[in-house]
Amino acid sequence: MASDANTCWLKVEPNSVFTVNGLGWYNQNNGSFCRLPLSREKEIAAANPSTWRLSQCPVDARIRFKTDSSQLKLRITPGNDESSRFDMWHMSSVAVSGIDLYIGAPGNQDFWLNTHPKKGSDICDHVFFEKKVCQMREFTLYLPSYTNIKALEIGLDPNAMISAPSDYKHKKPIVIYGTSITQGGCASRCSNSFIGITGRRLNSDVINLGFSGSGNGDELLAELMSQLDASVYIVDPLANMNEYMHRYEKFVNILRSRHPEIPIVLMTEIHFAYEIDDQLESAKKYGLKHKILFETYHKLKESGDKNVYVFDAGAIIKAGGDHPTVDGSHLTDAGFYAIAEKLAPLLENIIKSTGK
């Protein structure tokens, strides 16, 4: 705890007053804002260096707390990895590096503000508000989708009350594995990945294991994913699986063998804008990949598995028309909402039916 004249700075760390959701190995990683276990870095990086690099982007991780502080500030120590991005050609700096603030308990959250990211590796302070009436408010901060964070401190009144946030209605997280699209590319701000939106709609915790360009179905990732208890597993790597589809069934089977009871949702791939020009070739490629998806699904069903589902994202995002992507392949917020609109009720029914 450090203090300025009128602000008390509290570090976000394990066993602090702040609850951190969405990072599966947060305590084991000693509070690193990393989405995979630090102890497995070598193996993960050996399988795919990008997976490791992108695991440092804490998309859909949330810091939650209640406080009656009249001020709320954030001191951000950027990740010092040189590969850490600030913005991209199709994602603004607030989309890549911003932190979104919501007010209200889960199930009743309002987006309020976000940070205005500053380029470089300097520590920077962001004032969300100050001089407000002191009253208990509940906050959720969504961490960046595509950049690294080394450390965070939250600045409150020195005498502020701080207490634990409300529980999610569904405490066990929805855990999703996938691609850049899963990771929230190209949402306009970090909390608008489709699983982030879905989590808010369902009042559920989520863990996002989307890795841009790297959702290649590595067996290792299935093993790591299966370490996480979940209300539902969602398997959404198809856009990155072109030459890796031989891994698909095994990936799913690893999850199923370790967790016979956790529902598994297999997501189809969205359609890309370029497919309008290339309909036969695209349909062939799409068909080949999805043949394997459906074979995996049917084999499980035929073996008596009552907890495996297909979610057809490709039926929602089709080629043609206005196509809700920034660049023909990465969804805009309109695309992410279209997915969440259909995914949320499916997951709600699944979670209800399993009583989790």
Added chain:
Amino acid sequence: MASDANTCWLKVEPNSVFTVNGLGWYNQNNGSFCRLPLSREKEIAAANPSTWRLSQCPVDARIRFKTDSSQLKLRITPGNDESSRFDMWHMSSVAVSGIDLYIGAPGNQDFWLNTHPKKGSDICDHVFFEKKVCQMREFTLYLPSYTNIKALEIGLDPNAMISAPSDYKHKKPIVIYGTSITQGGCASRCSNSFIGITGRRLNSDVINLGFSGSGNGDELLAELMSQLDASVYIVDPLANMNEYMHRYEKFVNILRSRHPEIPIVLMTEIHFAYEIDDQLESAKKYGLKHKILFETYHKLKESGDKNVYVFDAGAIIKAGGDHPTVDGSHLTDAGFYAIAEKLAPLLENIIKSTGK
């Protein structure tokens, strides 16, 4: 006309093979990609320098043509105004500076690709495609929403057929005046301003006179707007009118006095995310502005005007919940689609009823 070995470069200019829509003074401006008349620069800049600067951003301007070329390239000469932006903290470079390509006739257009903007003032070439089967295709290029373009050349096969594009179903444009939100801030790509989306839905030409931070209801802008024949006028400046509401009624009356028959739609202001925290003060401010809007509306109605309408954007974009803005005030694509979803049918009915 300049030629590389296998590409013929054709300048986009008045009386060329290309049709340019969405720039009200295009011929008079000798083909400048400017949204206001060059001859009035001094007056416009004197009234508000930002209006002039932003008029150089050709949002919702379109270049249209049919060709059987096997290739489509674009040679972009960036605006050399130092104030011309490349990206912004809440808009990526493709959102600010990109050019979107659609294929198909109006009413049946598919988004296909966009340019990958390069920083700096160098001329740059973008290859949309090459080596395609030669067949007649119809194209629409949407020009950037928030940056300047000095010149454009389109690269086609030297022997390509080029012909005029299909007419819009509604040839007279919908003309809208407004703010940064009107200008498409913060759509993920330039063709996703709400009036751009609406134009595609209605198969109508549009002219976007949105000027970020500068929709201050200048009388001069009403005079300029009234130079443009239109199917509908939309008046959408409220977010920039805080201390200028005394201009509002006069602005509307200038349009009405010069065009007794053109329908006028008065748009209410969207609600901003911060209003959740500041409900009483926000409601008061919102109420004061809208009192003037509704007084203007009722006076016209009482005078027998049958062609004035209110479009309540504030009923669509409310404070709270996920709020479809990037930063609490500028809409995401999800927000723009929500507006277009309601605006398009209203405008369709209005245009039908006037037979334009």
